[in-house]
Amino acid sequence: MSLVKRLGLPGTLCLCVVVVFALAAMLAPFVAPYAAQGIGTPNISAKFQPPSAAYWLGTDHLGRDMLSRVIYGARVSMTTGVLIVAVSLLIGLPVGLLAGYFGGWADEGFMRITDIFLAFPALLLAVLMAAALGAGMLNCIISVAVTWWPWYARLARAEVLVLRNQPYVEAARLMGVSPPRILLRHILPAALRPLGVQAALDVGPALLTASALSFLGLGVLPPTADWGQMVDAGRPFFPARWWYAVSPGVAIFLLALAFSVLGDALRATGRRDA
Amino acid sequence: MLEVRGLQVVINSDLQVVRKVDLSVPKGTIHGLIGESGCGKTMTGMAILGLLPKGAGLQAGTFTFEGTDLLSGAATLRGRRIALVSQDPAAALNPVLRVGRQMDDVLRTHSNVAKPARRAQAAALLAATGLPDPDRVLNAYPHQLSGGMQQRVVIAQALATGADFLIADEPTTALDVTVGAQVLALLRRLVAQRGLTILMITHDMDVVAEVCDRASVLYAGITVEEGPTEALLRAPRHPYTKALLAALPDARPKGQRLAALEGAIPPPRQIIQGCAFAPRCPMAMPVCATPPPRRTEGERFWLCHLEARDA
Amino acid sequence: MLEVRDLVVRYRRGFLSAPGLAAVNSVSLTLPLGHTLGIVGESGSGKSSLLRAILRLVPVTSGAIRLNGQDFLSLKGPSLRVARHGIGVVAQNPFLSLSPRLTIAEILAEPMQAAGLAVNHRARAASLLAQCGLPAEFLTRRARELSGGQAQRVAIARALTLSPSLLVLDEPTSALDVSVQAQILNLLQDLKQDLGLSMLFVTHNLKVVAHISDSLLVMQRGEVVESGPTDQVMQAPTKAYTQELMGFGRHALRP
Numbered sequence: 001m002s003l004v005k006r007l008g009l010p011g012t013l014c015l016c017v018v019v020v021f022a023l024a025a026m027l028a029p030f031v032a033p034y035a036a037q038g039i040g041t042p043n044i045s046a047k048f049q050p051p052s053a054a055y056w057l058g059t060d061h062l063g064r065d066m067l068s069r070v071i072y073g074a075r076v077s078m079t080t081g082v083l084i085v086a087v088s089l090l091i092g093l094p095v096g097l098l099a100g101y102f103g104g105w106a107d108e109g110f111m112r113i114t115d116i117f118l119a120f121p122a123l124l125l126a127v128l129m130a131a132a133l134g135a136g137m138l139n140c141i142i143s144v145a146v147t148w149w150p151w152y153a154r155l156a157r158a159e160v161l162v163l164r165n166q167p168y169v170e171a172a173r174l175m176g177v178s179p180p181r182i183l184l185r186h187i188l189p190a191a192l193r194p195l196g197v198q199a200a201l202d203v204g205p206a207l208l209t210a211s212a213l214s215f216l217g218l219g220v221l222p223p224t225a226d227w228g229q230m231v232d233a234g235r236p237f238f239p240a241r242w243w244y245a246v247s248p249g250v251a252i253f254l255l256a257l258a259f260s261v262l263g264d265a266l267r268a269t270g271r272r273d274a
Numbered sequence: 275m276l277e278v279r280g281l282q283v284v285i286n287s288d289l290q291v292v293r294k295v296d297l298s299v300p301k302g303t304i305h306g307l308i309g310e311s312g313c314g315k316t317m318t319g320m321a322i323l324g325l326l327p328k329g330a331g332l333q334a335g336t337f338t339f340e341g342t343d344l345l346s347g348a349a350t351l352r353g354r355r356i357a358l359v360s361q362d363p364a365a366a367l368n369p370v371l372r373v374g375r376q377m378d379d380v381l382r383t384h385s386n387v388a389k390p391a392r393r394a395q396a397a398a399l400l401a402a403t404g405l406p407d408p409d410r411v412l413n414a415y416p417h418q419l420s421g422g423m424q425q426r427v428v429i430a431q432a433l434a435t436g437a438d439f440l441i442a443d444e445p446t447t448a449l450d451v452t453v454g455a456q457v458l459a460l461l462r463r464l465v466a467q468r469g470l471t472i473l474m475i476t477h478d479m480d481v482v483a484e485v486c487d488r489a490s491v492l493y494a495g496i497t498v499e500e501g502p503t504e505a506l507l508r509a510p511r512h513p514y515t516k517a518l519l520a521a522l523p524d525a526r527p528k529g530q531r532l533a534a535l536e537g538a539i540p541p542p543r544q545i546i547q548g549c550a551f552a553p554r555c556p557m558a559m560p561v562c563a564t565p566p567p568r569r570t571e572g573e574r575f576w577l578c579h580l581e582a583r584d585a
Numbered sequence: 586m587l588e589v590r591d592l593v594v595r596y597r598r599g600f601l602s603a604p605g606l607a608a609v610n611s612v613s614l615t616l617p618l619g620h621t622l623g624i625v626g627e628s629g630s631g632k633s634s635l636l637r638a639i640l641r642l643v644p645v646t647s648g649a650i651r652l653n654g655q656d657f658l659s660l661k662g663p664s665l666r667v668a669r670h671g672i673g674v675v676a677q678n679p680f681l682s683l684s685p686r687l688t689i690a691e692i693l694a695e696p697m698q699a700a701g702l703a704v705n706h707r708a709r710a711a712s713l714l715a716q717c718g719l720p721a722e723f724l725t726r727r728a729r730e731l732s733g734g735q736a737q738r739v740a741i742a743r744a745l746t747l748s749p750s751l752l753v754l755d756e757p758t759s760a761l762d763v764s765v766q767a768q769i770l771n772l773l774q775d776l777k778q779d780l781g782l783s784m785l786f787v788t789h790n791l792k793v794v795a796h797i798s799d800s801l802l803v804m805q806r807g808e809v810v811e812s813g814p815t816d817q818v819m820q821a822p823t824k825a826y827t828q829e830l831m832g833f834g835r836h837a838l839r840p
Contacts, residue, residue: 521767
């Protein structure tokens, strides 16, 4: 079946957007017109140039090419977004699996812990964590992941509760298959699909949250290019030098939207297959 | 009342779900439509109701309901003359509305009497289906009723449309044996008292024996045999009918091997040249590669190359 | 080989609430080696609860279950897992009871791996399939590529993997067409003869179970209302309910 047929037109378009951003991020040194400026080298003589043939998206207050900065920023934003979700999954999935499969006290204990985390507004908790840990990309990832994993624990637990009563799981139990094996062979593969869809949906919000932290000065520090921090840096010059804040802002918007629509499209294919 | 000759339903121009169905259902009778899964019995019912899925092509020599051509006007009869009683009554009723409201919705679209009178009508219809305390049932939600009671409500709803022809698609399959027997008795009574006509779609020979006046056996979307119930079950003529009856667990003494039918029905994509059953038929002959003749005997017919005395 | 004494199963409604009505109320049964016992009942009769209690899938309130002389209810953890190897289970719907992700070879190898069986898994799987009337080509397929009858044969093959002495069948033919049902009943008949299996056959269909069982147990509302040798129960049922369960239909037409 063709990709367009499976994902639908919006889904396919968004997949293209994600792929373009990912390629740009990976190949940044080759595709960025001014790679050195992308990394942070100032170019004062050309500061605040409006978009032109030489600088497609204009330049910032240090004269650096915005397009190159945005492309280098994609590296940071995509890595943080994906890593936040990955770390959250790594914590949440095992917790949810164990709580759901064994039930009883394990379930009660784990779920009350997730309740505590879920009781806080996520962004506030992330800001507090980031403020306590200090700025930097790694700390930013940890801060957001800490607020994020309980959702996956919840979701994984709900999947397990349904799956563990499936006749084929029951059949495995009746044949004397050991619990770890049942979890790994029967329950985990079946739970991965809905969790994977949720993870794809969440990369957008995750990178938004990470950008928000950077915007507040709690995330990635200059001179490393980061979209959130770039929007913050461009804010004082808005609207006169609009391209400074708008270029990274549009990039955040596009990528977050693309991940959300793509996740939705994946969920729809899951339903159709089932 | 219903006359069908050479009914054919093709989905997406290559899936032949119904190949050649013949049916003749006189007024005031119950006609059984027997077949295993994939034989086209439900699709035949849907064609009569005008509820075929998108992309389905319909063809027939004759396809009439009391003079109305169903090839063009099936949808106009649905809900006025023809109603459906489906297999799962719990799915046929809306779980969040009281039974009274759901009965009233049907009555309101079919009559213009005032609300109190409609309530009395609804109660009378429920009583006619043998529900002991109609007022209590009207105030109940479907989940508060047992499966048998739910199926009676569905039947009462079908009657509320004013329909005199019911298509009952496996109406007892989801019910317990004892409850199913009561529902069948109810259908029989409705036919006697109200002059209803019923097309009973089923895979269960016992249901056929219990309530049907006549029955047809479908194989791969083809009516292979039709006749009065007793003759059909006592002395089947078509080898497929014979095989179906011989496969029943009470056809042989305890512990003996049953006459299992090997093989599978031809898939809907396959174009059938000769007899559809020939590849599985224990009595197949070379001539079976050609279309079988229609043989008749009294009020019954079947499609087979075998002469009646050989069969 | 299987002996159940005064088994009671009550489900708790909530964690702290009082136990509710008994789903299984003081049921006793004996299944000798090589025999087939049919348990018949309608929905709510307690037949499924009885079965699940015997398989230790629901907690037993009181009573005793002995399997091959062993107190089955006292087993826990690994020893329960080992004891379960002696019971093969076949469920109603093979498409639900066979994992949709695994190939037939993997499905059949699973019990062997669980039991640590030191044999060539693939060869054993092929011979099990052959015993259940399927060619070895099926090893590489997945359950959804099979017909209902073929899938149920795979489920039976899986139940036989560890050479159990008891086969528990939960409505094994209810989801199948009549002609396929006959094939499965014939297969079970053959297996019973060839392997000397004891079988517990649970169903709502009295006619199906009467064909294959040596003795019958009729349940209603959690209790046994009638039991005895199949011929006796079928020919001279003592309860009107059993008569009703025999159903309607063709026997009225019989000459």
